[in-house]
Amino acid sequence: MKYMNKSIEELHELLVKGEVTSEELVKESLSLSHEVQKKCNAFVTILDDARGGVVTDSLLSGIPYGVKDNYSTKDILSTGSSNTLKDYVPFFNATAVEHLNATGAIKVNKTAMDEFGMGGTGTTGHTGIQRNPWDTTRLSGGSSSGSAVAVATGVYPYALGSDTGDSIRKPAAYCGIVGYKPTYGMISRYGLFPFASSLDHCGVLTRNVRDAAIVVDAVKGKDKNDMTSWDSSKIHLLASCTGNVLGKKLCYIKEIVDKDNYPNASKELLAHLDNFHKTVEKCRSLGMIVEEVSVSDALLKAEPSVYVVISCAEATSNLSNLTGICFGPRGKGDNYIAMMKDHRTKGFSPLIKRRLVIGSYVLQRENQERYFKNAGRVRRLLVDKWKELFASYDAVILPVGSGPAKHIDGSKDILDEDTAILEEHLQIGNFGGFPSITIPNGFVNNLPVGVNITGNCYDDENVLNIAYALESAMNYKGQIAKEVK
């Protein structure tokens, strides 16, 4: 590897000075793609015919990148890692991809994922498991598993991801990189295959905070095709990364990070929480104020179910366009119902089917009030609580997950009761549409772990600047995965 371990700004400088050509970068990136594919199975499609491009003033011009396979890419297979779309070649680009095309960035692959973004393991896609590059017996996390693996292994400096619960921010932590989902609607969702529309966010995975700022600066903006997008032309993320955080106020939530709440804690969990508190100290040493706050345990305990109910309900409806009639492999049968059944029975993995059944159940007339409507109410309570925190604090800082990535063979997509809130709290960022970024904050068992910073809607500049300052005070910026086992 000669170049692909570098940051966007470093690559741009080399390109501008003529020390390397875009064509050379693309070749290296493609060759790395094939290596990483063999080892970690990170891609659905590698675009071997990708060629270098023109280098302009745009920081992203001529530099390779990857796209999660749930983004619609014109004339390029886009499967959402599902058999229901295994041959689907869209005729239009997602808005985010259009924006990157306009900067002259070079797409080199489509990254594998949990089927339609539903899953946090990277094991449910139709092309198989995305292995963690630090330890291939471990999970990479999901659902942006391929994007996280590729960025962590230095295939390119960034890849697009999507985040409905924590699908950018968790795999980023497990792979030792940065994962950022901006405020809801800052990046248009047009062309992103929907999972749960009210929770879906586009975002990016990178190896440093400035790169995340550069990419989102390029892809954000109001889109006439997405009514939930908004005008962010006054927000300049890269420019906001000054590192000046003196007097910024952060808080963490006692009920989530207190070791006493985890009587059966594993060694990994204890080490992870200790590491988190070290990071908190780091923040204080940078002149930030970090305080402990308390949030009702009952409210926090309800959080994971709220997510399941809302996301499954919306998914049931969003995925009902997958019938194999207008697109996707046509099912067999004597009539349209039999054809759709055949298509969906063969196309969806068992995990998705389970979620669709849950979604359908909670929306049924007799259940809607008890499940779906109540979930909406608790969502509102949680968001209000977080907004209340943002009235006093610039951001909430919390550890990501309960430690490093879990093992593949021991993995099931089922919650461990004790650590449920620790595993799932990032979903609150989706409930409220809050800007939220995960950065690596060290190692547990020689495996990377992450810390998350989440701020109030539209306050992305503040959140990125805090993350940038903290990143600068630690040694994990730009790290490339090294197999440790």
Add this chain to the structure above:
Amino acid sequence: MTQYLAKIGIEMHCEMSETNTKVFSAAKNAYSETPNTNVRPLDMGFPGTLPVVNKEAVRLALMASIILNCSQPEYIYFERKNYYYPDMPKNYQITQETKPIPVGIYGKVEYECEGELKTIRVNNIHLEEDSASLDHFYSTTNIDYNRAGVPLLELVTEPDIHSAKEAVAFLEHMRSVYQYAGISEADSKKGQIRCDVNISLMDASLDETDSNNWGTRTEIKNVNSFGGVKDAINYEIKRQTEVLESGGVIEQETRRWDEESGTTIRMRSKEDAIDYKYFVEPNIPKFKINQEWLEEIKLSIPKLAMDRKKEYIDELGLSSYDAGVLVKEKSISDYFEECINIGIEAKTAANWITVNIIGELNKENISIDEFYIVPTMLKQIIDALKDGFLSSKQAKEVFAKAIEEKKEPKTFINKENAQISNKEELAHIIGDILNINQEQIEQYKNGRNNVFDYFVGQVMKNTKGKANPVLTKEILQEELNKR
């Protein structure tokens, strides 16, 4: 035998044909013979596509809501109605339910049925998207997505209608409202109007205002013409009456109107009713309807049929009958107003339209927009008639010839061959004739009145029939008196 009172409610779906694009996609909103030409990715439910609300469709829907005296919501929401059907590629329809409030709730409309003013309460009116159309063949079905996503207004009434006649009168009233307001052509021939009808019977001697006295209702789906509505209601009243009379009970069920057999056929019972799993559409943020916009919409409502009719009677002096005929179709009323604008006298225009033009339209089964003789051409005929270049018989001939040969009427109005209406000229001709008929003058003076007709005949013979008959008689009388 018990006397029954029918209680009928209508769900009237009307495509809004007057927006440029569809309600949530940028595809053209236009009727097309060529299938699948007005289609954008959203209309076929491609992954990642998102709905974008057409503001003009909301504006027109709010206008309909105002006209129906409904209350308008503070915020507009849309909802998803989830069910699988091949005409709906997303397998959910974006629509509005009653909670949150749609574009209009709780209104009331007045309409005329056989000269009597009736009132009907509106439960709600909402904006939604139409589905694709299916063409069924022997072993296959073709899907045409041109219609998918066309804005559709659904009007739901309370069961305030009591007969098929009233139902049709109400629907005709609504069609006229939609046409006059510029919301829709409301052409059922193009499939733009589709109705569901619910019917129950109650003992006519009981208090209608107490819902406990109401019978069990059945819903009849997919009635696509006004004639169908009439027949379906009459059939269903008869069917329910027979069930009740034979001691049976009416089951709450959904039935389908079968045009071919002229009967309603059971589709499903209440127990099998589909659970549509409604929830608020997450891709469309709620948006506030401000008062200024509503005021603006209110002021922009065009004059409706009832207003125009009143004006024709009060200001133009037309009979109530003629005014009623003229406003029945907006296009005809527009034609009439154009005639007035270019200076045709109101009663003359009304006569020509109600007698000659509508007759011609009915004969040819065309709309007035397709009619060859536009108002300026009609004026050529009327002016020639007024100036005496045409007799009324000739005027009708020119009218027919112009239509037949598709040539302007003036081509057929030859002033050389025109009627002689010049008084002096006629007096001269008449004088000459009298001079050589002294004997006949004597006979006339002696009381043989029919000699008068002889003189008229001579004048006509002399002028090859071009003498103005009225003037001829007038002058002849004068001249005879002088002698």
